Amino acid sequence: MSQKLIDAITGMREEDALAITNELLDSGVAPVDILNACKEAMEVIGKRFESGESFIPELMLAGEMMSAISDVLKPRMAEEAATEKLGKIVVGTVQGDIHDIAKDIVSFMLDLNGFEVTDLGVDVPPAKFVEAVKQTGARIVGLSGFLTLAFDPMKETVAALKSAGLTDVKVMIGGGQIDENIRQYTGADAYGKDAMAAVAIAKSWA
Amino acid sequence: MFVRPDNWNKMSPLERRKARLDAWQDAPVQFASPEAEANYKERITRLRKIYDMQPHDRPIADPFMGANEYVARRKGIQGKDMVYNHEKLREPLLEFHRDFQPDVSVGMLPYPGKSWDLLDFKLYVWGGQKLPDNLVIQAVEGEYMRPDEYKDFIADPTAFWLKQYLPRAYSALGPLSMLADFPRISESVDTIDLLVPFGLPPFQEMLRTMMEAGNELMKVLGAVGQTMGMVTAEGFPGMGLNIVKTPFDYLGDTLRGTKGILMDMYRRPNDLLAACEAYVPVLVKSIVGASDRTNAPAALYVLHKGADAFMSQEQFEKFYWPTWKQVMLALYEEGITSYLFIEGSYNNRLENLAEMPEKSLVCHFDKTDMRRVKEVLSDKFIIAGNVPASLMSAGSVDEVRAYCDDLVGLFAGTPAYIMAHGCYFENTTDEKLRAFMDSVKN
Ligand code: B12
Numbered sequence: 001m002s003q004k005l006i007d008a009i010t011g012m013r014e015e016d017a018l019a020i021t022n023e024l025l026d027s028g029v030a031p032v033d034i035l036n037a038c039k040e041a042m043e044v045i046g047k048r049f050e051s052g053e054s055f056i057p058e059l060m061l062a063g064e065m066m067s068a069i070s071d072v073l074k075p076r077m078a079e080e081a082a083t084e085k086l087g088k089i090v091v092g093t094v095q096g097d098i099h100d101i102a103k104d105i106v107s108f109m110l111d112l113n114g115f116e117v118t119d120l121g122v123d124v125p126p127a128k129f130v131e132a133v134k135q136t137g138a139r140i141v142g143l144s145g146f147l148t149l150a151f152d153p154m155k156e157t158v159a160a161l162k163s164a165g166l167t168d169v170k171v172m173i174g175g176g177q178i179d180e181n182i183r184q185y186t187g188a189d190a191y192g193k194d195a196m197a198a199v200a201i202a203k204s205w206a
Numbered sequence: 207m208f209v210r211p212d213n214w215n216k217m218s219p220l221e222r223r224k225a226r227l228d229a230w231q232d233a234p235v236q237f238a239s240p241e242a243e244a245n246y247k248e249r250i251t252r253l254r255k256i257y258d259m260q261p262h263d264r265p266i267a268d269p270f271m272g273a274n275e276y277v278a279r280r281k282g283i284q285g286k287d288m289v290y291n292h293e294k295l296r297e298p299l300l301e302f303h304r305d306f307q308p309d310v311s312v313g314m315l316p317y318p319g320k321s322w323d324l325l326d327f328k329l330y331v332w333g334g335q336k337l338p339d340n341l342v343i344q345a346v347e348g349e350y351m352r353p354d355e356y357k358d359f360i361a362d363p364t365a366f367w368l369k370q371y372l373p374r375a376y377s378a379l380g381p382l383s384m385l386a387d388f389p390r391i392s393e394s395v396d397t398i399d400l401l402v403p404f405g406l407p408p409f410q411e412m413l414r415t416m417m418e419a420g421n422e423l424m425k426v427l428g429a430v431g432q433t434m435g436m437v438t439a440e441g442f443p444g445m446g447l448n449i450v451k452t453p454f455d456y457l458g459d460t461l462r463g464t465k466g467i468l469m470d471m472y473r474r475p476n477d478l479l480a481a482c483e484a485y486v487p488v489l490v491k492s493i494v495g496a497s498d499r500t501n502a503p504a505a506l507y508v509l510h511k512g513a514d515a516f517m518s519q520e521q522f523e524k525f526y527w528p529t530w531k532q533v534m535l536a537l538y539e540e541g542i543t544s545y546l547f548i549e550g551s552y553n554n555r556l557e558n559l560a561e562m563p564e565k566s567l568v569c570h571f572d573k574t575d576m577r578r579v580k581e582v583l584s585d586k587f588i589i590a591g592n593v594p595a596s597l598m599s600a601g602s603v604d605e606v607r608a609y610c611d612d613l614v615g616l617f618a619g620t621p622a623y624i625m626a627h628g629c630y631f632e633n634t635t636d637e638k639l640r641a642f643m644d645s646v647k648n
C-alpha cells in the first residue's frame with residue numbers, strides 16, 4: 001500500500017499522493033510508516049536529480065507534497081523519531097541577495113543525504129550566520145549567492161566567522177557567478193558547482 | 207524609422223534582413239569631426255560584416271552587456287544617479303568612449319526613477335528609493351496573475367494586461383480596472399461605457415499622474431538621448447537592439463513568479479501552454495512595430511527560465527521552445543535578427559538553437575561550454591561571450607587576457623565572433639577592461 005504512495009510522489013501526482021496518505025491513515029497505517037514511505041520517495045527524486053533526470057520543478061513539487069503530507073501527519077504523531085545525522089550545516093543566501101531557488105535545492109539535497117540543515121533564508125547578514133553557527137554548533141556553513149554584489153558579503157561572512165573564533169568551521173560557497181576565483185577572493189574553504197558538489201564537500205568534511 | 211521598400215511583399219527573409227541592416231547602417235549621423243566619421247564608418251562596416259557573417263579583419267569586443275555599470279561607477283557615479291540623475295552620467299560615458307575607443311557603443315539604460323515614484327511601481331526596488339544609494343535596480347518577484355486568471359489572460363492578453371496586471375504592478379494605475387471591455391463598444395449607447403471612467407475623479411486623478419510621469423519620462427529620454435547622440439556623433443555605433451523575452455519568461459518573470467510557473471508545468475500544463483500560445487502574435491506584432499519605429503535590426507532576448515538547470519530537455523521542448531521558436535521564426539520572416547543573451551548554461555539546448563535558419567541568431571553565452579558552441583552553432587550564427595564576471599571582478603589582468611585569448615583562438619576560423627562578457631559586473635579595473643578589449647586587436 002505504501003508503494004502506491006511512493007509511486008504517486010515519484011510520479012509527481014500531487015493530488016493522488018495526498019489522497020493516498022489519507023487512505024492509509026484511515027486504514028490504520030501508522031504515521032511513521034507513511035513518513036518513511038515519503039522519505040523513500042524523496043530519495044528516488046534526489047537520485048534522479050543527481051543523475052540529471054529530474055530538475056527544479058520536480059524538487060519543488062516534491063517539497064510541496066512533503067509539506068502538505070506532513071501537515072496531515074504532524075497532529076497525529078508523537079515526537080518525530082530522532083535519526084542519526086551526519087552533521088549540522090548552516091545554509092543561507094548572503095546579504096543583499098535574494099536568489100533562493102538554488103539554495104533551497106542545496107538544502108534539500110543536504111537534508112536528503114543525512115545532514116541536519118539550518119536554513120537561514122535569503123539576504124542573511126554575516127552576524128546572523130555567526131549567531132546560527134554558535135547556536136547550532138554546526139561545523140559547516142554553506143553560502144549561496146548569485147549576484148556579483150554577493151562576493152563581498154561572502155568574504156565578510158567568512159571573515160566574521162573567523163573573527164568570532166569559529167576557526168574550525170568550514171565554509172563552502174556556490175551559485176551563479178561563483179567559481180574558484182571567487183573562492184580565493186572570499187577565503188572560503190571550497191566552491192561547489194551544484195547541489196551534488198555541496199553534498200560531496202559536506203560529506204568530506206563531516 | 208524603418209520604411210519598407212515597395213517590393214517588401216516579394217522579398218525573401220534574408221532580403222528583408224539586408225534591407226533592415228542597410229537602413230541601420232546608413233542612418234544619418236551628424237558627426238563631431240571628420241575623424242569621428244571615419245572611425246564610425248570603419249566600426250559600423252566591421253559590425254555589418256559580422257551581422258552578415260562575411261570575412262572581416264578581426265573580431266570585435268563589445269563591453270555593453272558586461273561593463274555598462276562599471277563605465278559610470280569608475281567615475282564615482284552611484285546607483286541612485288542611474289535612476290534619478292541621468293545628466294550626471296553624460297561626462298563619464300563620453301570619457302569612457304574617448305579613453306577606451308570601444309568597437310560598439312556602451313548604451314545607457316533610461317531608468318525613469320521619478321516616473322516610478324509617481325506610479326508607485328512594485329516590480330522593482332531601486333537606489334535612492336528602497337535600495338541603498340550605491341545600488342541601481344533589483345527585481346522583486348511576486349504573483350501578479352493568480353492561477354484561476356489564466357483563462358482571462360488566454361482569452362485576451364491585452365485586456366488582462368491593461369485591467370488586471372497594470373493596476374497591480376503600479377499602485378497609481380488601479381483605476382485602469384474600471385475601463386470598458388473595448389470590443390463591446392459598438393452601438394450608440396456604448397459610448398457611455400467607454401467614457402464613464404474618464405468622468406470619474408479617481409480615474410481623472412490617475413490620468414493626471416500618468417501625464418506627470420510621462421513628462422518626467424520625457425526628461426529622462428531627452429537626457430539619455432542627448433548623451434547617446436553625442437556618443438554616436440563621436441564615432442561609436444550601437445548594435446541596434448529592442449528588448450524582448452520568450453513567452454514562457456514573460457509569464458514566469460512577470461505574472462506567475464519562478465516557483466509559480468515551474469509548478470504550473472505540473473498543475474496546469476494546458477493553461478500554461480495556451481498562455482504561451484496567446485503570447486506569440488502579441489510579441490511578434492510588438493517587436494515588428496518597435497523595429498520599424500527605432501530602425502533597429504535585431505531584438506535582444508534576455509533568457510531566464512529555459513536554462514539547463516531549470517527544466518528537463520523534454521519540458522523545454524514542450525513548454526519553452528515551441529512558442530519561442532515561433533516568435534523567432536516570425537521575426538526572421540520580417541528580416542529581424544534575434545540576439546539571444548543566454549543566461550546560465552545552455553549545454554543541452556544547442557541542438558534546438560541549431561534548428562533555426564542561418565543568420566537568424568546572434569547567440570551570446572554566459573556559462574555554456576564554448577567548445578560545443580563552436581561545434582554546433584558557429585557556422586550558422588554569430589557567436590558572442592563568455593568572459594566570466596568573476597574573472598572581471600576578482601581575477602588578474604593576465605587571467606582576463608588569457609581567457610580572452612583562448613576565446614579568440616577558439617573562434618578564429620569561424621565566420622563571426624564577438625568578444626563579450628557572460629554577465630554584467632559592478633567592479634573591475636580599467637586594466638582588466640583594456641585587456642578584454644585589446645584581446646581582439648592583437
Ligand atoms: C531566477 C533569477 C532571478 C529571480 C530569483 C527568484 C528566486 N526566488 O530565487 C528574480 C527575478 C527574483 C531575480 C532577481 C534579480 N536578479 Co536574478 N537571476 C535569476 C536567474 C535567471 C536564475 C538563477 C537561478 O535560480 N538559477 C537556477 C539554479 C538552480 O541553477 P544553478 O546555478 O545551476 O544552481 C546550482 C548552483 O548554483 C549551486 N549552488 C547554489 N548555491 C550554492 C551554495 C553552495 C554552498 C554550493 C556548494 C552550491 C550552490 O547548486 C545549485 C543547485 O544544483 C539568473 C541567471 C542565471 N541563469 O544564472 C539571474 C541573475 C543571477 N540575476 C541577476 C540580477 C542582476 C538580478 C537582479 C539585480 C535583477 C534586476 N536587475 O532586477 C535581481 C536581484 C535581486 C536580489 N537582491 O538578489 C544577474 C546577476 C548579475 C550580477 N552581476 O550580479 C543574473 C546572473 C542575470 C544576468 N545575467 O544578469 N533573479
